[in-house]
Amino acid sequence: MMHFEYHVEGGNFTKAGAASSQLKKILKQLNVDPKIIKRIVVALYEAEVNIVAHAFEGDIFIDIDTEKIGIKLVDQGPGIADIELAMQKGYSTASPSVREMGFGAGMGLPNIKNNSDELKITSQVNIGTTVELVTYLNQ
């Protein structure tokens, strides 16, 4: 069982992806199937970009065991008023600066769902959002 934690700064696009990059290196060292690594890091990267794009700050907690990898992202930020609406392709509240970075097209949450085996999102408006992902390693 391995545990990792990363802090994410809201608004800092130069560092967005640093945690995902670290996790990718760790999973490569653990000889995880490259296809599964790609699913995990694409999901985490989208979620990490979401914190940078929407929240003030956040923390990422990662637990790896022999069967699965669990990722929990907890942010302090505006929260999501309507999660069902946010899950719809094309729906976005991203700012123009986020769009300039190549994101904000309303594809992040659907893409996270597509690249994880379990996804749970809870949110409180003006407090923050928690995203929990599970991906199984032996499939």
Add this chain to the structure above:
Amino acid sequence: MKIREVVELLNAKVVSGQALLDAEVEYCFASDLMSDVLTVETDNLMLLTGLANLQTIRTSEMSDISKIIFVRKKKATDEMIKLAAENEMILIECDYSMFKTSGILYKSGLKPVY
């Protein structure tokens, strides 16, 4: 097709990762939207994009893309080149538009992902 031939066809400039010039490329995807790039599952993909910032490199890292062509005279910054080198990527700068670049590469046999 080898990357070397791609560079010649596009009259383009390699700014990082010359070691990959003899690598083979089969599929190409053209987009300025990184969220779209992150949905592509094809392996050994080359990315054509007009988006030149750090997130272009990060997105490619997560998507296992090691070949990037910047179109419309977009330039890779030093920070981008550094991150690309860490991930063993080749970065190519091309003065042509996305449409012209895509047309040349499609005609020369590179395949679309869908």
